[in-house]
Amino acid sequence: MTVSPRTRDIHHVDIGTARLIVAPGGAAAALPETGIGSTERRLDGDDKVTGRAAYAGEEMPPGTLHGVLVTSPVAKGRIVAIGTDAALAADGVVRVIVPDDMPALAAPSVPPVAQSFVPMSDTSIRYEGQPVAIVLAETLEQAEHGAALVDLRIEAETPTVFETAETVTPRTEGNGYILGALDPARGDAEAAMRDAAATVDAVYVAPTRHHNMMEPSATLAEWRGGALHMHDSTQWTYGVRYALSGLLSMEPGDIHVRCPFTGGGFGAKGYVWPHQILAPLAARLAGRPVKIALSRAQCYTGSGYQPVVRSRVALGADADGRLTAIRHDTENVTSTADDYVEFGNAGTRSLYPAPNLSLTTRIRRADVGTPTAMRAPHEGPGMFALESAMDELSYALDMDPLALRLANYAETDPANGKPFSSNRLRDAYAEGARRFGWDARPRRVRARREGPRLIGSGMASAIMSTFRFPASARVCLTRDGAIRVEAGAQEIGTGTRTIFPQIAAERLGIAADGIEMVLGRTDLPETGGTFGSSSTISVGSAVADAADALRARIEGLADGTLPPREAWPALLRENGTGELVGEGGFSLPGDAPFDAHGGAGEHSMHTWGAVFVEMAVDEALGLARMRRCVACYSAGRILNPVTARSQMIGGIIWGYGRAMLEKSAMDPRSARYLSKNLSGVHLPVNADIPQEIDVSFIEEHDPHASAIGVRGIGELGEVGVAAAIANAVYHATGRRVRDLPITFGDLVG
Amino acid sequence: MENFTYARADSPEAAIRAAADGAVFAAGTTELVNWMRLGIVAPPALTDISGLDLAAIALADDGATLTVGALATLNAVGTAPPVRTHAPALAEAALKAASPQLRNRATLGGNVLQRTRCPYFRAEAAGEGRMPWPCNKRVAGSGCVAREAPFDRAALFGWTDDCVATQPSDPVVALAALDAVARVQGPDGIREVAMRDFHLDQQEGGAATETRLAPGEMILGYRIPVDAAARGSAYLKVRERESYEYAMVSAAVCLDHADGTIRALRIALGSVAQKPWRLPQTEAALAGAALDEETVQAAMDAALRDARPLPGQGWKPRLAANAATRAVMMAGGIVR
The missing domain is CATH 3.30.43.10 (Uridine Diphospho-n-acetylenolpyruvylglucosamine Reductase, domain 2)
Known part of the structure; x- marks a missing residue:
């Protein structure tokens, strides 16, 4: 791809890159001009903003039918009859597929299939918005109109929602959503709480929210002979292959999935949802390619959501602020089909050491769809609770909130005693506090007023699990001397198309610009999904390994030394070699298919941060606005400070949404979301976000988590932000908000 | 569709x-x-x-009347010098509506006819059979469940058990405070309707009838009397999101004052009823009163005593009173 000088100029905005990476002692680190660590602009940016990048919904092979899902308007019941006559009589409608048309499917493997209940495989209705029929037509408009004409006869029952459901212990046997122990405990938390100098005990609620990705999910399914070809908007091409291979009892190699670009996902496209199963079935029945693109409204039930997490947190501390006891009980809503567990106490396990610990993890089964991971799973909703409670404890102790965190600093992982692979949280606290000017903060609440507004500041720690997958990659020197990097991984907006070439470039000693990056196909080297902040760790390590392999082969042709870049094509010609290929991989301890925070290895792996926020609260009008945010992170080596900064700013805005705006409210009678559109579901807009978001990273090289010094960052940025905001609102007003989002009723006075 | x-x-x-x-x-x-x-x-x-040809915005030669055509876009209304000078509350209300892209298309005639943002009414449902819940505006006689919903945008005034919806328009609030008059044309000719009476609350029109516009009538434009209070008008919109969001409450105020004393005052509250909610008794009570926050707040608190907030929305009358007070202070140049 070539980038004209003019667009370069447009992109050039001074964002203070020199201050992004902080060396020991607080000095700005020197950033290299090229390769890893340089501020390389997004290599695919022009393709995206000019529309050249091809997304799943845009492809339309000849003969493709538009499929529109007919969904259930009730949450619980049974399909009695589906009348299709009117729909079939409408212009352009080719076929209406109903449950009776469905072939028998093998039992789904969850994950990669997102939910164990496959809609239309029987007549039961388990959640509102569940697909019950598919209308296939020549145009989208005809298919939508036909869908409206399908006559649904449903025997409805009264649904259960989170508020009316029972709290139960999740199934662990055969449950793919169990990522850790449900109820870790040590010592006697209750007794320690009784003896503590100060205690807090409160309930915090982080509500259900949706991913609201820019590109609604879309999939195109096409059969060529016995092989299935899909262009799917996914975060995991190989996951789609495995899911469908299981359900359809097909050889994995007969399923080809491509996704060169994904228009955002945040977890919604991580696993495989009904439309991705129904489109290939519809295409087979119709004998033509079928495209199913979810409408915006269907995105609220067509894939998952981050479930409401209700946390009870109790803390006990001695007079010096050292935690003596931690209790964190969490529960989340899930479907009747799957015990999806949102481990709201995940961060609580590893952030602060306390001799006495009692954690429980529970669920409530309701007549709703299955939840799924959403930026940031587990720690996102859970750390709002823990870090709010820590703030409350700081006031109970009359201690500075940052000093309280430092009094409880974990030198090793409290969950298992393992040393950390690398941890610079202490430096992040110090650098964040310095940039924010934390020392100048008055201790008292309601101490600062500007006109009608009260000004307050708050902080929170951030911690995020490190997830890793095995990965493979290929780096090729082509016959004409170009470099091509190949990996099955996806680009979901995080910058993998820039990062991977940068990694290869460094290993090969060349510039990243001009390297061809081929991503997002199941005929490329296999990788895990682009989720869990795992891509750079896993795929990046494999790319580095592949580049090393290629470099070794080039050196092998040139008597053991690496000739200058310009000489490589001639080298191939002289040796009569075609394309020169380096294969590389990244594997986990014990050849595990996945691990979390270091898995079976000797080190515990997490990322950390310190988030500082200033809020202005106009109590008369019930309004709170963020004035500035300073966040400093310990996240391993930063490969590209510009794209990393973008990720963290996005995460901070994501956290602002959690704190101040977002809640997918549900009507309790019908178990239907109140609003299924971006007018009724409030996401932050530019006008909400201050210019002053100061992001920095502590210079760091993690020798254990990956082959390239990195850990993951994609989800970390969201963690801690909501707590820091709620804590700042408390500091401004003396009003403690434990139920998100913070709204008028919490503030008006 | x-x-x-x-x-x-x-x-x-x-x-x-x-x-x-x-x-x-x-x-x-x-x-x-x-x-x-x-x-x-x-x-x-x-x-x-x-x-x-209904998009013109003009001040009459005698300077006493501002006319705005029904097809003037919200961005045109918000940026037109005569509107900004002689009816600043309308300009502000227009520019605080929707998003820039929508304001480039949306017209002042259509804007006042937008319908409630109540999510029960706005359910995506192709036909009555797919309605997931009752709504008397969507299916007459089906009922209203918004009263018991986890939803905080219900009306404070004029609602009935049949419907608790509000009218969400921003310009409507300014037009009501400005004593604007709509010119409407129908099969029987042209007539005028005062904007403070244009919309109907549920006690006046039930769940279904939301305006005094007869079937087949269209709005041609608005006539706005220009006086010192109109020139000293202001609009305050209170919303959780800073842009592209409807008001939780809003207030338009037309204020004429001198030497710290209120000479004339007109107030309309927005998003608290299915019509812009004028406060005539408060307007009369404050004429001649001191222009200070304490006096104005006391009058607004009294005005909101008649509000009927639904359970869980008990904070809303206070918010409305505070917003009205702040809007008066803004119009008086006392706070920004």
């Missing part, structure tokens, strides 16, 4: 004739298309009035 025919009208009379045959008026279409997509309406025909 049903098929429909589309034709451009070359005169108000032609459009009104088409409407008599079942067509609906289409101007900016920023709201009409929503209704059609959501399943709220399925008109057989659209008559496009956007080409009619």
